[in-house]
Amino acid sequence: MPFGTEAAMERDKNQLISVPVKEQPQLPYLAAINPTGQKTLMEKLGILSDAAKYDVSCSSSGVGRKGDGTGIGNTVAGGICHSFGADGRCISLLKILFTNECIYDCKYCINRRSNDVPRASFTPDEICELTIQFYRRNYIEGLFLSSGILHNPDYTMELIYEAVYKLRTLYRFQGYIHVKAIPGANPLLVQRLGMLADRMSVNLELPTAEGLSRLAPNKHRKNILTPMRQIQRGITQNKEEIAVYRHASSFVPAGQSTQMIVGATPESDYQIMMVAENLYRKFELKRVYYSAFVSVNADKELPALPGGPPLLREHRLYQADWLLRFYGFEADELLSEQKPNFNVLLDPKADWALRHLELFPVEINRADYRMILRVPGIGVKSAQRIVRARKNGALAFEDLKKIGVTLKRALYFITCSGKMMYPTKIEEDYITRNLISNKEKLPFGADGMTYKQLSLFDDDMPGWQKIAGGTL
Amino acid sequence: MEEYYLICEDSLEGIFTGIYNAYLMKKPHDRLHICVGAEDNYRLFAVYQECAPDEKKAASVARTVLREFGEEAYLSVCRALASPEADKGEAVYKAVVTGFSMRRRRELMGNLADPYVRRVFELARFTANEAHFHVEFLRFRELQSGILYAPIGPKNNIITFITPHFADRMPLENFVIHDDTRNILAVHPKGRDWFLTSLQEGGELPEYRLSQGEEEYSELFCHFFHTIAIKERNSYVRQRGMLPLRYRKYMTEFNKQGLET
Numbered sequence: 001m002p003f004g005t006e007a008a009m010e011r012d013k014n015q016l017i018s019v020p021v022k023e024q025p026q027l028p029y030l031a032a033i034n035p036t037g038q039k040t041l042m043e044k045l046g047i048l049s050d051a052a053k054y055d056v057s058c059s060s061s062g063v064g065r066k067g068d069g070t071g072i073g074n075t076v077a078g079g080i081c082h083s084f085g086a087d088g089r090c091i092s093l094l095k096i097l098f099t100n101e102c103i104y105d106c107k108y109c110i111n112r113r114s115n116d117v118p119r120a121s122f123t124p125d126e127i128c129e130l131t132i133q134f135y136r137r138n139y140i141e142g143l144f145l146s147s148g149i150l151h152n153p154d155y156t157m158e159l160i161y162e163a164v165y166k167l168r169t170l171y172r173f174q175g176y177i178h179v180k181a182i183p184g185a186n187p188l189l190v191q192r193l194g195m196l197a198d199r200m201s202v203n204l205e206l207p208t209a210e211g212l213s214r215l216a217p218n219k220h221r222k223n224i225l226t227p228m229r230q231i232q233r234g235i236t237q238n239k240e241e242i243a244v245y246r247h248a249s250s251f252v253p254a255g256q257s258t259q260m261i262v263g264a265t266p267e268s269d270y271q272i273m274m275v276a277e278n279l280y281r282k283f284e285l286k287r288v289y290y291s292a293f294v295s296v297n298a299d300k301e302l303p304a305l306p307g308g309p310p311l312l313r314e315h316r317l318y319q320a321d322w323l324l325r326f327y328g329f330e331a332d333e334l335l336s337e338q339k340p341n342f343n344v345l346l347d348p349k350a351d352w353a354l355r356h357l358e359l360f361p362v363e364i365n366r367a368d369y370r371m372i373l374r375v376p377g378i379g380v381k382s383a384q385r386i387v388r389a390r391k392n393g394a395l396a397f398e399d400l401k402k403i404g405v406t407l408k409r410a411l412y413f414i415t416c417s418g419k420m421m422y423p424t425k426i427e428e429d430y431i432t433r434n435l436i437s438n439k440e441k442l443p444f445g446a447d448g449m450t451y452k453q454l455s456l457f458d459d460d461m462p463g464w465q466k467i468a469g470g471t472l
Numbered sequence: 473m474e475e476y477y478l479i480c481e482d483s484l485e486g487i488f489t490g491i492y493n494a495y496l497m498k499k500p501h502d503r504l505h506i507c508v509g510a511e512d513n514y515r516l517f518a519v520y521q522e523c524a525p526d527e528k529k530a531a532s533v534a535r536t537v538l539r540e541f542g543e544e545a546y547l548s549v550c551r552a553l554a555s556p557e558a559d560k561g562e563a564v565y566k567a568v569v570t571g572f573s574m575r576r577r578r579e580l581m582g583n584l585a586d587p588y589v590r591r592v593f594e595l596a597r598f599t600a601n602e603a604h605f606h607v608e609f610l611r612f613r614e615l616q617s618g619i620l621y622a623p624i625g626p627k628n629n630i631i632t633f634i635t636p637h638f639a640d641r642m643p644l645e646n647f648v649i650h651d652d653t654r655n656i657l658a659v660h661p662k663g664r665d666w667f668l669t670s671l672q673e674g675g676e677l678p679e680y681r682l683s684q685g686e687e688e689y690s691e692l693f694c695h696f697f698h699t700i701a702i703k704e705r706n707s708y709v710r711q712r713g714m715l716p717l718r719y720r721k722y723m724t725e726f727n728k729q730g731l732e733t
Contacts (some may be wrong), residue, residue, distance in 0.1 A: 045692055050699040069643045076637075080608050081714075083725060085701035088710025095700060133689045136620065136642060137612045139724070175641075294704050309704055388582035392574065399585045 039120050047120040051100040051111050052146055055259065056289040060092045060141035060176040062254030063198050071172025072136060075198065080141045093144035093178060094134055098122055098159050102148030106216040108264050110296045111148050124163035128171050135175055142176030143167065153184040161189060164196045181231065183223040190227050194234055199254040202228045207275045211265030215301060231256045232283050255286030262317060263293035263310040264302060268340035273320055273331040280324065290317040315442065316342040323348055326380050327373050345436050350376040353413060354428050360413040361420060365394045377410030397421050408438050475503050475518045480561055481525045482508045484553050487561045488530035490523045494565060501569045506561035541571050542578040552595035554629040563591035602626055603633040609719045612647060614686040620647035621680065623722055631658050632668065639666045690724045697725040
């Protein structure tokens with residue numbers, strides 16, 4: 001058993017960590033780009049959090065662990081958000097890059113080699129101090145550490161490992177740690193980092209290999225899938241070990257996630273959902289994140305998005321993603337070759353229900369849990385409460401309302417003790433009209449994000465975007 | 473027919489004692505009511521009865537609830553009683569009565585068609601949600617003495633629900649959580665168990681100063697908080713939906729000075 005034991009860790013550390021650090025003098029690149037001296041911690045944090053913000057994942061869920069009383073930190077299975085930024089996204093982890101120097105030149109990325117942006121790098125100690133000091137003030141739930149590729153994948157991965165190793169051992173930090181596995185890095189490094197981290201992720205970047213080779217010429221699909229597969233196998237193997245040896249250390253206990261950019265390449269929603277479904281099934285991922293493409297570079301390969309990032313599309317993908325993970329839907333049910341994109345006006349569940357009116361109405365006091373889950377306006381919690389509450393007697397519409405069912409959406413699809421709430425027609429056009437007329441609550445909008453019509457005189461569109469007309 | 477009102481002290485002990493006494497009276501339950509604190513609108517044809525909290529009676533009710541209805545119901549009852557609402561005592565009492573009439577008593581909290589159970593459920597949910605918000609949004613400030621200090625102003629009395637979380641998380645820190653509205657303090661000395669204490673009526677905390685490191689790290693965090701947002705996605709509405717304004721008063725990133733001292 002080469003990994004996990006303390007002696008083995010110590011040995012590995014001596015072999016792998018010290019060698020490259022000795023060979024390459026401490027952070028020589030900093031002097032080269034910043035001859036006047038080091039950047040302050042404030043500047044570094046600004047640059048490296050700004051560079052990390054396009055990574056979507058910020059969850060701190062998936063593992064519950066009590067503190068052992070000798071250090072600082074614990075984790076909560078449901079995850080804890082600590083703040084919400086001006087964009088309404090949750091801030092749970094200290095999300096930073098180790099360095100934003102990068103040898104790659106991915107067209108969509110702000111940190112690409114050919115961009116002229118300020119560069120900075122943390123030292124492992126700085127990362128540890130920041131994490132601990134933020135954590136004890138309850139600002140954050142842990143660390144999210146990613147990085148640009150400095151010199152080569154192995155070197156970068158070792159820097160990450162060094163920081164995380166210090167944080168876990170020297171600072172005795174037991175909170176949440178999410179790290180990136182760098183594609184192309186030595187599998188041994190991935191394995192050892194996995195023993196320290198709670199969650200690991202490898203970004204798929206773009207939904208198809210074709211898109212990847214067009215926009216990220218230095219990255220290869222195979223290199224991305226290899227560490228993903230390795231982490232998956234590591235997790236399975238580790239579960240078996242823990243079953244036998246209860247105190248074996250755990251490998252990536254909160255599972256792995258990935259993200260893909262939506263709207264930079266011409267894939268349809270159907271293609272994206274099929275990729276996501278495969279990732280859940282074949283790679284057993286905990287989460288797939290979708291990131292509406294934000295145009296940060298002017299490049300002829302990239303689409304111009306005068307309406308801003310495709311947030312509505314991203315929102316529909318997340319809705320569908322939830323349907324896959326918690327509602328027992330399959331991607332094939334929601335979309336098909338003939339209908340490759342989600343309906344703009346209706347959420348995927350209502351859209352599905354309208355195409356399957358033969359299954360409705362559903363009798364709330366009798367129907368199977370899985371069928372109740374499929375009713376628009378009923379979520380997982382309401383469905384569970386219904387199934388539990390109806391054991392003590394038949395439920396009426398009034399009870400459903402109190403339980404948390406959104407009746408104005410559900411009423412077309414359900415009966416209580418054989419009666420519908422109002423006499424309604426079960427007819428596609430009629431229900432569609434009614435569902436659309438009570439406005440869907442979107443998580444964005446009101447200050448800026450609307451489905452605005454494009455106009456020729458759209459003057460809040462930056463000039464360069466007009467010139468860099470995209471291919472979409 | 474006369475209605476009976478038991479006036480209980482506003483505490484777990486007080487209300488549990490009230491429930492015990494209500495059962496002692498052996499009157500039909502629909503004529504018995506529990507009210508919390510002084511009643512300001514007395515009714516005709518009603519008998520009012522003061523009910524002094526009694527530790528033994530309260531413990532007995534707590535044991536019974538836990539034994540008969542299980543941990544879920546017990547926790548819900550405790551949470552519901554942390555609420556500031558006046559009808560909490562009545563809701564809990566009648567939910568217990570409902571529970572005894574059920575075949576599967578452990579399913580008490582699932583019986584949401586019953587109005588009292590539903591009320592307990594609602595109250596408990598509000599407390600649990602608010603407790604969770606405080607676990608998220610509470611902010612510690614480091615004082616010159618090295619003590620971490622966090623003021624909060626919750627609607628429900630949640631301090632006992634959140635302190636164990638922080639005690640487990642930071643066993644080696646001295647920290648104090650201060651409920652501003654009730655003037656209760658949860659104190660956690662380094663390496664030892666935490667305890668509750670309260671400030672005397674009109675009492676104030678000794679004057680304190682923030683540490684050097686506090687200024688530095690709060691500033692770093694504010695900077696991080698601003699750079700991490702993607703401005704192309706800005707949505708004030710979404711932010712406010714996730715982080716209600718009333719919590720921001722105590723949060724470092726919305727109130728850069730930390731606290732007005």
